[in-house]
Amino acid sequence: DQQVKQNSPSLSVQEGRISILNCDYTNSMFDYFLWYKKYPAEGPTFLISISSIKDKNEDGRFTVFLNKSAKHLSLHIVPSQPGDSAVYFCAARDGYGNKLVFGAGTILRVKS
Amino acid sequence: DADVTQTPRNRITKTGKRIMLECSQTKGHDRMYWYRQDPGLGLRLIYYSFDVKDINKGEISDGYSVSRQAQAKFSLSLESAIPNQTALYFCATSDFPGTMKQFFGPGTRLTVL
Numbered sequence: 001d002q003q004v005k006q007n008s009p010s011l012s013v014q015e016g017r018i019s020i021l022n023c024d025y026t027n028s029m030f031d032y033f034l035w036y037k038k039y040p041a042e043g044p045t046f047l048i049s050i051s052s053i054k055d056k057n058e059d060g061r062f063t064v065f066l067n068k069s070a071k072h073l074s075l076h077i078v079p080s081q082p083g084d085s086a087v088y089f090c091a092a093r094d095g096y097g098n099k100l101v102f103g104a105g106t107i108l109r110v111k112s
Numbered sequence: 113d114a115d116v117t118q119t120p121r122n123r124i125t126k127t128g129k130r131i132m133l134e135c136s137q138t139k140g141h142d143r144m145y146w147y148r149q150d151p152g153l154g155l156r157l158i159y160y161s162f163d164v165k166d167i168n169k170g171e172i173s174d175g176y177s178v179s180r181q182a183q184a185k186f187s188l189s190l191e192s193a194i195p196n197q198t199a200l201y202f203c204a205t206s207d208f209p210g211t212m213k214q215f216f217g218p219g220t221r222l223t224v225l
Contacts, residue, residue: 034212043219104154
């Protein structure tokens with residue numbers, strides 16, 4: 001039973017436009033959420049995070065929104081660039097702070 | 113130099129063979145993790161360790177074992193490899209208490225024939 005779901009396996013966006021990646025979770029005990037980015041032949045790298053007590057966190061072109069009532073978070077990338085083409089993983093921290101639960105990932109392709 | 117290194121980067125082995133994947137880190141973190149990545153399944157936790165004397169099973173530990181030889185070293189073993197263990201394996205570290213932000217190695221691509 002997947003506790004963190006990324007229902008879109010892939011997303012294609014034109015350069016300069018907005019990319020929106022979505023993530024849903026089922027466990028209300030998750031208290032911290034992270035997004036990771038992964039290029040081929042490399043390990044995932046941390047991108048941005050948000051605490052469950054906030055509803056928005058922004059870092060440059062990247063913004064994460066959290067809707068706790070809907071158990072939904074999204075990552076917005078504005079403007080999208082070809083270098084953003086990668087796999088994006090959503091992750092949630094369990095309430096004990098012991099481990100992360102990852103979604104299946106979304107492949108983002110930014111076309112120039 | 114990379115903070116988290118994994119060896120080997122690629123390995124092809126046969127069913128029934130014992131294989132060890134190694135992970136070393138220079139970040140000084142106490143917590144280390146082993147994940148496998150499969151298409152459509154994302155990253156799944158195999159084992160994790162909070163210090164040299166603390167080893168914990170993750171969600172898919174069957175068929176795997178680990179050894180935490182030192183704060184900086186965490187090895188994953190497949191005692192008798194089987195084809196469905198073909199996957200991309202990642203080691204990661206994190207600080208504590210921190211935010212659980214994890215730092216990943218470059219991965220090991222393992223193929224079991």
